[in-house]
Amino acid sequence: MKKLLPILIILVCSISAKAQKLVPPHFRGGDKAFHDFLDQNLKWPKDSLIKRGIIKISFYVENNGVLSDIKLMQGFAPEFDKEALRVINLSPKWVPATRDGKSIKSKYSVPILYELTEL
Numbered sequence: 001m002k003k004l005l006p007i008l009i010i011l012v013c014s015i016s017a018k019a020q021k022l023v024p025p026h027f028r029g030g031d032k033a034f035h036d037f038l039d040q041n042l043k044w045p046k047d048s049l050i051k052r053g054i055i056k057i058s059f060y061v062e063n064n065g066v067l068s069d070i071k072l073m074q075g076f077a078p079e080f081d082k083e084a085l086r087v088i089n090l091s092p093k094w095v096p097a098t099r100d101g102k103s104i105k106s107k108y109s110v111p112i113l114y115e116l117t118e119l
Helices: 004-016 030-041 078-090
Strands: 052-061 067-074 097-099 102-104 106-115
Touching: 030 078, 052 078, 067 078, 078 106
Parallel strands: none
Antiparallel strands: 052 067, 052 106, 097 102
């Protein structure tokens, strides 16, 4: 029996060490498509004197691609924060995260940069 014990331990360790393949969620079409979506939908609040700021938003991508529990994690001005949340709520379905080929719910966060550039 003493000879089998080390073999069993190695076998159990090798089974539990099997890595799970995890693929994170993403916007359909990739990062460029997401940036285009933001550019097309984000509006600069009227009469704002702010030139630059970053907002961080978190949300869950459900296993069917729908966004849920959208929250402001870091804001810089109420009118910009509200606009960023509005646009993320407009987002079409994402490609959900997968684990070992199965769609799963996952948390995601995204920074949104507002920057006024001279034309």
